[in-house]
Amino acid sequence: LNLQLDPGRPDALMELVEMPDGREFTFYHMATLDGMVKRIETFTRNRAPTKNFAMHKVIETFEGHEQRLNYRSITFEPIDPNTDAPQVKLQIEHPRKMTHKFDRNPEVEADKDLRKRTFFTGLRPPKIHLVFHYGQDRITAATRTYTTEKTINGDNFIMSEYVVDPFAKPMKFTEQRDEYIKLIGEEKAAISDFRDADREAQKILETRENDEKHPQLVKSLYVQLQDKKQFEANKPKEEDADAALKYDYLASYLPKRSKKTALTKQEAQAVKDACLKALKERLIDRAHIIETRLEEEQAALTKRQLGYHRQDKEKSSDDDEYEKYVHEAQFKIQILKQRRDRHEEIAKQKFKEMIERLQSDPRLSILNQ
Template identity: 25%
Template sequence: LERRHETVLELTDYFVNRDDFLEYRKAVFEPRPKKFGPADKDTQRPIISITERYDRNLTLSANDDVRELLYAIKENKFIITYHRDSHHITPSTRTFCKPASWNDKAFTIQWNEDLQDTYQADEEFKQMSKRDLYYKMIKLIEQEEEVIKRVRKAEDETRDLQSRRQQEELSSDLEISVYDIDRNDKSKIYRKLLQQKADEEKRKKEIHDVDYLAPFLAAIGNPVRINVQQAQQLRVAAQRDFKDRSIRKANLMQARFESEIQELISKQQWYQKHQIGMSKEDELEYQRLCQEAQFRLHILEERLKRHKELATEKYMQLENKLNDDSRLKEPYTIR
């Protein structure tokens, strides 16, 4: 089975690579009459016809190779269409009509010529005997029962799939959209983090936008214009302020570094005095404290090293900013 297509009045199965060369089976159903009241327990749809189509079997002659077999259930007929030979325009066909009371188990089917009609595309083809035609019709009646069972089984499979699908949909837990901020807690947290990040960026931008010469201009009264001496004074003041701040920060880091070293030395001296009488737990605690102290020393050392590297880089940036600042050049217009 390759695929299955079902509508209200049709059910079609498509097949590939079958040994019997069956390509597809199509069942046509009769519409159910609308009824008022409780629904019937029997939900099967009445079948009007079932059509089976077969691919070419090259081991048989075209006149013996069935192309289409129509089980006209409502009309009590079997219509067989054979493959068309390349030498003929039309294919051969054969129609069987079920006799009256054919489904009565106590009834014995009697053959007569009215039960079948044959069209031979070529008169030279061998005609089937009455005996062969009789057994052919009996075989078709048996096949029809099996084909109806297959159609009903296909219906049941489809109903089962639909039922399981409905159960899955009813039992499924719907995910709340990330855009539904009223019900999605993760979305609320995410939006809060985004807002915090935006506020932080705004604060940094405000700090960045502050005029770096503002405190030095305020010291000389915020003049509209300055002279060359004042321009040089502003330049020197900005450079000195940067150096002082860098040195203060470096001194703080150095003092913290030296304090950590002294504390580590004190711990080591204490350990040397009390090593003999220490328990295993005390030794482990001492080792843990030493490891933490060494970690802090490493971090402080790296920060101090990084500060010195950045201080040189930032000082060069300040020099470039001072050189490019139009206020420190003629005509020395501040505002």
């Protein structure tokens, strides 16, 4: 099976190749979270539909990984083809070997910049082998190997290394211990990462199988937006009563029990006063904003005029610029004055309309008695 897919899928899958002895996933790596380019799964035998397949090795490659990771692999213990293979998740818990490879970090010395890290978890005793990048004009690279030893008091380690720089300071025991503890944690994290990657791969396979059984048309984002716009346009307009339920101009002033019982005369008067007060404050605030802007423009114009008149007329060459500024400033001042006058008229009209609305509101009808 060779399945090729266009961009836009949530799993960023570009191509899926299934063979009797393995599978190969290719991704649009720019659309993946970790920059995965390819995942290659290799089996130890041809798969039988009635039996679990035995995983031999998984290789994953990356581009643009945040930790400069470019390669990751996990190798499993060989299994007799004539026996039933354990589940993959059980194989991942006890791998034979795990390897990580990293790109060069120019900000770190080559002898300290890790190039390859291998966990030999299937060996007895287990080992962790580190290989660092090649330094400039060097044909050998520094290496370091940690061997875990089981003792009565718990796990212990022995470190052996190959140092390229003869003048490099040897690692202290505390530094070795800290690095060893860190590597043990990274080993557990690597198993967890492979477990998550296998879960994602299985999810992709399930999605592909479901797509074949139940094909559905997936609309593009543009089509979805157009459909939504058309749906909103076709919605029936709400009645005034429904709109009134959504917005009640007295809601913030009414007592909580007003929905169940009628207001007393004192409560109705308090609601009316609070509503008119809030409207008055809003109108005054708006008028204050307009007046402040008007005063600022007038002050700026006056300042510019005083500065211009103090200049030496014979040496001044800013007449055109000054006239342009004065013209624009006077235009702004005129507009602001018109807004101020218009706001005064609108404010009076709004206040009058609110009084009439309150008088006709049935909830405040007790004030008309």
